[in-house]
Amino acid sequence: MTKYVIAILLFIALLAGFLLYVGDNAALTLTSSAEAGLFQFSPITLTWQAVIVFTTAIIVFTLLTWTLLTWLWRLPSRIRSGVGLRRRNQALDAMEDALLAGADGDCDKARKKAEKARNLIGSEDLGRIVSAQAAEACGDQSEAVAQYTAMLESDKTRATGQHGLARNLLAIGDLSRAIEQAEIAYADNKNARWAFDVLFQAQMADYQWNEAAKTLEMGERRKHIDKEAARRRRAVLLSAEADRISDTGQTQLATNLASRAASETPEFAPGVALAANLLNLTGEKKKAISLIEKAWAKRPHPALAIALLDLIETEAPKSRRKRIDALIKANPSHRESHMLDAEEKLKAGDGVAALSVLAPYLNLDSEAEPPTARLCQLAGQIEERLGNMSDARLWYERAATAPLEADWSDLDPQSDSFDYSDADWRRLTFSFGETGALIHPRHEAGAPRRRPGLPEPLPLESEAVVKRDFEDVTQTPPRTMPETPPGESTKKDLSQRLDKLLDKPKE
Template sequence: MPLLRALWFFIQLSIIVVAAVWLLSQRGTVDIVWNEYSVSGNLGIFLLAAVLIAIVAVGLLRIIGAVVNAPEKFSRRRIEKNRRKGFQALTRGFVAIAAGDAKKASGFAREVRKLLPDETGLPLLLEAQAARLRGDEGDARQSFEKLLHDKDAAFFGVRGLLKSSIDAGDPVGALSFARVALDKNPKQPWVLKTVYELEIENKHWHAAMQLLDRARKQGAIEKDRARKDEIALLHVLAGEHRLARDENGEINRLERALKLDPHFVPTVLRLGEIYLEKNKKSKAAALVEKAWKVNPHPDLAALWEKLSPDASADPLRRVRWFEKLAVLRPDSADAQIAVAKAAMDCGLSGEAKAYLTTAEYIRPTARLYRLRADVEEVSTHNAAMVRGWLDKAASAAPDSVWYCTLSGNIYDRWSPVALPHGSFNTIEWGIPVGGAKIVSRSLDNGADLDPLMIETY
């Protein structure tokens, strides 16, 4: 590189020398007359002098321009230097936020505000995040509100205010900001999910139902979870129709839920009870049989009992009615227990013991052993045998129950909303892990919903 620069310099110098020699070698005379003054000279010298004068003039003009523009250039360079330092402080501030260092983050936020006084977006976001990190939610909220006026960074403000409202336990305010976020980003999965969950929390069931399909299509909610939530929402809406004494509306909602899952016990129970009230026993029995084949459940056995034919003349008819369940699912302990209970009601202790023995082989549970103790007490009155079965019940595997996966509370029936905490669609059939609390009140598919809990939107 140095060699090339030297070569280029000599080339330029050679060009200048050749040009000067060429100018001096030009023949001719130049006469300049001004009033009584007259000047004569060689043409070459005149041309060379003119070129030199032009070069000097251009140089003087550049010097004057540089002097005149010096303050502006200095100011511009200072601004550019401040911007570089400001964005460097901005980066370091966000690093401090990520590290959880509130003191450094706040210091960098002040430095950025000093170096970049006219910037709004990212500096305001840094101020808000630093304020939140040090626990000053008021300042954070003010910064997020200022961000709303920056069209390029407004979404940061919306998201910050949304989180602030959620943290403050303000679902109504959170929902309003979430809807703004959804308007700005209608296909963003986390926004869809947040709005959906807030619609649920605010008990805007119709709005949640409308949004659920969008959330599912955008992958914001897993398909299986969305299907279960849709069923639960249909039960809530069916409960609204029931409170309004709109039986057709309730049936329509429940039948839609049944199409989504024909084996979901609460849907089968409620529809079966409606059909029973309308004296459509065969239709209700068909529902139970279809569900029982896939999902044998004690609650279905209770409905099956309501559907049983009159057995006053022939008690064995009742046993045969329950034996249908055992035929449908011979591998189900609940089916064997259902038949055993029917046999007990008919005074057939031997048959009851036989079915309970089969159930014990399939799945021994506390409920089964308690029933065995009841049979023993009725048939033999043998206190020792009864105590033996009760001891087994105490140490046996627990029975499945309806329980809230969020709180562990146990319910006597399923409902779409778990009281008293109000979580949505968290009651499942199974064995709760850890301690559990029995909740006496439960929702019957919306029938016992407090009217204040049902709001339309």
């Protein structure tokens, strides 16, 4: 406003200066050559100052008149714009209220406010988006599905409708329709990362292992998933499909799928164990053993040892021991190799050698990692074989409260180590696929444990059994179980007693 006032004042000042410059001496005389009629008039004499002022007045009057007429002409549209702006502000307030009510869980208010916003906006597409988001915010997925379905009718909102519809159908368990919408969207837009995620999750939830593997390959090509994660997920999917079709009698196809999974991802023990079992069934025992050894070199696992022991069960003791030594040699410094070595020495009756192998892992220092339940169980078996019943009982008691091993140490040698349901395979696809962590479904679900490791020669489960063991094995009264003060290390005692055992001649 100030700049306009300044401009007017400046114009007046310039005009006044110009009038002073012209002065009132010079005059302008107007005459007419007409002798009669309208244009015949007497000569008119005007000063130039009067002419300038009159001319300026006419120009100003013309501008003001034009401005007034223009303002009157535009007044109706301005009135309409003001009403529209007011409606728009009201619509924005209604949208905000709808979303906030949905976030607060007030579904009735969210629905009413969304309806009000839809009426005020005047845009059916935007109104549906607001209604769908409000319904999602308050958990009304059926209403959200209805609104997203309606969005498919408009080209402008079709992609948004597919996204919201597929996501909500997956949430309510309508897997076939979720897969359909995600497939269409992923085919139409190769950059739709959400379509890959929804499609893969829906196929996994429907246990469509083969279709999920195809989606995984497409997602990997489009860089919607990391290559390492895709490789691990593919191993689980191939193993799950092999496990499924093996029950239908398609042994060769199942063997091919499992062998591919084991070759590409040898650190996935369930796939390797399954492939070894299927290869053995098809008469390819050597290949099965080779797969286990390669997997052991990559990532030793107790189930692989059990799988190997099953394969060589009928071989001669010398050949059997040679196979086991070759497996241990594939990764000699690993804890599982030492565990397998200790178990085999215990089976051979050499408890002293078994305890010697296991001793580094039985450190009970408070600062060290405590022995797991599996280690305690094996230590108890070794002590029991050596006739140290009080120490055996102590290790068995520790096994009951020791930390568990999440990567399948809880195995039953007499049954399938990976007798998985479809839900178990699905869980592994994400847990192992994302991080490479192997967590047994029983461990994850907190299910009761099975007896791990070797079949216990003398399981100590009650005081009566302990007493019987002392009478039958040692023929001497049991020693008083030593009480170790909390936090005090027993590593020194164990090493000293181990030295004494090593000095004794073997019986």
